[in-house]
Amino acid sequence: MTKVKNSNGDFWERNRKSDGYLLKKTALSYFVSIARFILLFGMCFMILQPIFNKISVSFMTLEDLNNPTIISIPENPTTDNYFLAAKLMSYSKGLVNSFVMALAIAVVQISMTTLVGYGFARFEFPFKKFWFACVMLIILIPPQTISTSLFLHFRFFDILGLHKLITGDTINLRGSALPYFLMSFGCMGLKNGLYIYMIRQFFRNIPKELEEAAYVDGCGTLMTFIRIMLPDAKPILTSCFLFSFVWQWTDGYYSKLFLGNIKLLSTELARLVDSLGAFLMRETGTTTTVPVAYSNAIMSTGTLMMILPLIILYLFAQRGFVESLSSSGIKM
Amino acid sequence: MKKQKNTLAGLQKRKAISGYIFISPFLIGFMVFMVKPLVQSLYMSFCDVQIAAGVINPVFKKIEQYKFALTVDPNFNRLLVEEFTRMLTNSLAIMVFSFFVSLILNQEFKGRAIVRAIFFLPVILSSGVIIGLETNNSLMAQLQANIQEAASGVSITATLESVLRTAGVGVRAFEEVFKLIDGIYDVAIASGIQIIIFLSGLQTISASMYEAADIEGCTAWESLWKITFPMISSMFLVNWVYTIIDFCMRSDNQVIDKINTVMITDINYGLASAMSWIYFAIVMAFVGITSLLISKGVYYYD
Numbered sequence: 001m002t003k004v005k006n007s008n009g010d011f012w013e014r015n016r017k018s019d020g021y022l023l024k025k026t027a028l029s030y031f032v033s034i035a036r037f038i039l040l041f042g043m044c045f046m047i048l049q050p051i052f053n054k055i056s057v058s059f060m061t062l063e064d065l066n067n068p069t070i071i072s073i074p075e076n077p078t079t080d081n082y083f084l085a086a087k088l089m090s091y092s093k094g095l096v097n098s099f100v101m102a103l104a105i106a107v108v109q110i111s112m113t114t115l116v117g118y119g120f121a122r123f124e125f126p127f128k129k130f131w132f133a134c135v136m137l138i139i140l141i142p143p144q145t146i147s148t149s150l151f152l153h154f155r156f157f158d159i160l161g162l163h164k165l166i167t168g169d170t171i172n173l174r175g176s177a178l179p180y181f182l183m184s185f186g187c188m189g190l191k192n193g194l195y196i197y198m199i200r201q202f203f204r205n206i207p208k209e210l211e212e213a214a215y216v217d218g219c220g221t222l223m224t225f226i227r228i229m230l231p232d233a234k235p236i237l238t239s240c241f242l243f244s245f246v247w248q249w250t251d252g253y254y255s256k257l258f259l260g261n262i263k264l265l266s267t268e269l270a271r272l273v274d275s276l277g278a279f280l281m282r283e284t285g286t287t288t289t290v291p292v293a294y295s296n297a298i299m300s301t302g303t304l305m306m307i308l309p310l311i312i313l314y315l316f317a318q319r320g321f322v323e324s325l326s327s328s329g330i331k332m
Numbered sequence: 333m334k335k336q337k338n339t340l341a342g343l344q345k346r347k348a349i350s351g352y353i354f355i356s357p358f359l360i361g362f363m364v365f366m367v368k369p370l371v372q373s374l375y376m377s378f379c380d381v382q383i384a385a386g387v388i389n390p391v392f393k394k395i396e397q398y399k400f401a402l403t404v405d406p407n408f409n410r411l412l413v414e415e416f417t418r419m420l421t422n423s424l425a426i427m428v429f430s431f432f433v434s435l436i437l438n439q440e441f442k443g444r445a446i447v448r449a450i451f452f453l454p455v456i457l458s459s460g461v462i463i464g465l466e467t468n469n470s471l472m473a474q475l476q477a478n479i480q481e482a483a484s485g486v487s488i489t490a491t492l493e494s495v496l497r498t499a500g501v502g503v504r505a506f507e508e509v510f511k512l513i514d515g516i517y518d519v520a521i522a523s524g525i526q527i528i529i530f531l532s533g534l535q536t537i538s539a540s541m542y543e544a545a546d547i548e549g550c551t552a553w554e555s556l557w558k559i560t561f562p563m564i565s566s567m568f569l570v571n572w573v574y575t576i577i578d579f580c581m582r583s584d585n586q587v588i589d590k591i592n593t594v595m596i597t598d599i600n601y602g603l604a605s606a607m608s609w610i611y612f613a614i615v616m617a618f619v620g621i622t623s624l625l626i627s628k629g630v631y632y633y634d
Binding site for chain 1: 344346347348349350351352353354355357358359360361362364365366368369370372373433436439441447449450451453454455456457459461462516517520521573574577581601612616619
């Protein structure tokens with residue numbers, strides 16, 4: 001108590017000595033932190049609110065949904081929505097499929113883009129500018145522009161007309177995961193240009209002396225890359241890997257185009273309402289329109305179930321997402 | 333100089349070869365999956381593509397498809413203009429918002445890690461199929477309206493809006509601003525990556541620069557304009573391009589929707605290609621012009 005008083009007295013005395021400057025400065029800093037708190041709290045709430053909303057809706061029964069007095073806390077909470085959504089999305093199967101696909105594709109994409117990014121960052125070769133412009137081009141081209149012909153390209157797949165020459169017919173690669181893996185090997189997957197760009201920027205900032213020392217000590221090009229450069233690049237590779245995994249997990253576009261036959265959570269979620277309608281029709285035996293509120297509740301539940309694994313991953317790898325990219329200080 | 337280039341010798345040659353080996357996955361991928369579809373799609377946009385019994389039969393029709401898309405199709409023009417204005421306003425808002433937020437998140441305060449984690453959550457929430465589902469969720473809109481009604485009889489924003497409307501000056505501009513404020517969630521949810529990029533830029537500015545400015549009598553406001561702005565101006569370019577591209581690829585984009593309908597439901601590949609080339613050309617031109625303008629103002633430290 002005396003200590004507080006003491007320091008308080010000290011404060012006023014110091015304030016008087018500084019002609020009120022200290023008081024002004026302290027008041028300002030308190031004001032700033034309060035304003036910042038209010039602002040950040042509001043914005044965080046805004047981002048989190050839809051998730052909270054979805055959580056509360058996902059526990060509601062149909063009666064609760066239609067009851068206008070119930071806003072956020074359900075009267076008779078139920079987990080039926082979860083079971084129904086899981087059944088309609090074939091959740092366990094979709095979860096495994098999504099996980100395997102996203103993991104495999106992320107690994108392929110990141111290892112390929114790392115090689116390419118390293119090549120662009122550390123070597124001088126003819127036409128380098130031109131090829132890098134091509135990388136920028138694949139970042140800029142919306143996949144929709146070429147999707148029509150990619151679709152046909154894989155429907156009537158052929159390597160330089162060799163297969164047709166031998167068997168008289170082309171290969172139909174549609175409906176298998178192979179085309180997408182091939183594209184990933186060629187760095188043409190979802191947002192791969194962006195990964196190349198980020199990884200290149202990172203490698204460019206590593207001092208040249210490190211590389212030269214390795215060469216002098218008798219390291220080959222490949223060995224230098226594996227033993228010297230890769231361990232350094234861990235933060236950027238982690239963040240790119242996480243981005244790749246998450247975007248692959250939620251991607252509906254490429255999944256629908258190439259992986260249509262494989263049950264993935266993203267594609268299942270996209271047609272959840274349709275399958276709900278079909279399910280209700282089977283159950284009741286008549287064509288009924290699904291109540292909007294109900295289909296939305298199931299939709300929210302499905303969305304929650306889809307992003308739940310990602311949120312768990314995010315909580316664990318939060319530092320990887322946030323800190324690594326910003327603290328590695330890459331210059332874009 | 334030219335001679336030297338032609339006869340790369342020794343180490344230089346070896347480096348060039350290993351460089352090509354490293355980027356070969358990209359080269360192969362680009363040749364196989366990008367060049368051919370791109371050329372083909374460009375060609376098809378000038379054709380009437382008929383598909384019969386699994387055989388594609390493009391009939392060359394000159395610019396017929398483009399004419400059809402721009403003059404005959406009742407919706408395409410309107411959607412194009414609508415999406416373009418939406419892109420313009422939203423991108424500007426995203427830039428301002430993410431810059432502002434990253435300035436705040438760069439400061440030291442308690443609980444910064446948690447706040448950062450929450451702000452990057454949109455990287456998950458705004459990706460892929462989820463964003464498309466989010467937009468037409470009527471239940472959520474209804475719930476929100478309920479909450480607003482319950483919370484207060486008079487909505488502050490509505491009152492403010494009506495006051496500003498009666499002022500009568502620049503109503504059109506105000507309308508756009510209102511739209512943005514009402515859709516602030518969309519802006520926040522779309523600016524996860526941009527915040528990360530800005531933050532990474534802010535962290536490369538050394539603290540000694542601010543210290544020196546402070547000692548010279550610079551206020552925080554002045555050092556924002558004289559130090560922070562020029563130092564991360566290159567990030568503005570990156571973010572601007574990324575924002576526009578991201579906006580074009582989002583699944584709630586109506587032009588893309590239209591193209592998909594034409595392609596999948598109507599099976600009119602020619603028209604779909606023509607439409608996507610028109611859209612692509614407009615976006616590319618816009619990105620090109622604006623990034624040229626921005627890059628004039630970009631300041632490079634070294």
